[in-house]
Amino acid sequence: MSAGKQLETQQLLDNLRTEWKPFPDRFHELTPSQRSEYLQQQGFGSFHDLLAHILAWWEEAIKIINSILDLEELPRREYDLDVFNAAAIEHFKIWSENDLLIHFDNICNALVTMLVELPDKGLENPRINGWLDACLLEHYQEHKIPE
Numbered sequence: 001m002s003a004g005k006q007l008e009t010q011q012l013l014d015n016l017r018t019e020w021k022p023f024p025d026r027f028h029e030l031t032p033s034q035r036s037e038y039l040q041q042q043g044f045g046s047f048h049d050l051l052a053h054i055l056a057w058w059e060e061a062i063k064i065i066n067s068i069l070d071l072e073e074l075p076r077r078e079y080d081l082d083v084f085n086a087a088a089i090e091h092f093k094i095w096s097e098n099d100l101l102i103h104f105d106n107i108c109n110a111l112v113t114m115l116v117e118l119p120d121k122g123l124e125n126p127r128i129n130g131w132l133d134a135c136l137l138e139h140y141q142e143h144k145i146p147e
Helices: 009-020 022-028 032-043 047-069 081-092 097-117 126-143
Strands: none
Touching: 009 097, 009 126, 022 032, 022 047, 022 097, 032 047, 047 081, 047 097, 047 126
16 A cells, blocks of 8 residues: 555545546546457456456455444455456356446445545555555556546
C-alpha cells in the first residue's frame, strides 16, 4: 500500500461516483476491437476477469478496513499479486457477467456507504488511507477506460 498521500473523503466519493460507477458502461461503449485491445493491454482475457480482479481487491479492502474500525485489525500480509488475482478470477468464474455487474454496483455502493460513515479520524489511519488510495485511486488509473 502506498503511504504519504493524505486522502479526503470527498475525493474518494468523487472517484467512486464519477469514475468507478460508470466504468462498466464505459467499457461496453467501446467498439469490439477497442474492447479487445483494452483487455489485451490490461492483461485480462475478458471483461469478466477484469471485474473479478477489481472486486476481489475491493472486497479485501473492505474486510481490512472494517477490521481496523472494529478494533480487531487483521494482521498485515504480503500479497503474491499473481496468486491473488488468479484466485479472484477462479472465485468469480461461475458468476454470470450480469451477476458480476450487480455485485460491482453493490460493492461500489458499499464503499460509498463506508466512506460516508467513516469516522472523522478514519483517513488519518495510514493503513485505511493506503488501502483506499491503492484500491480506488491508483487502481482506477491502472484500469481507466480510454476515451
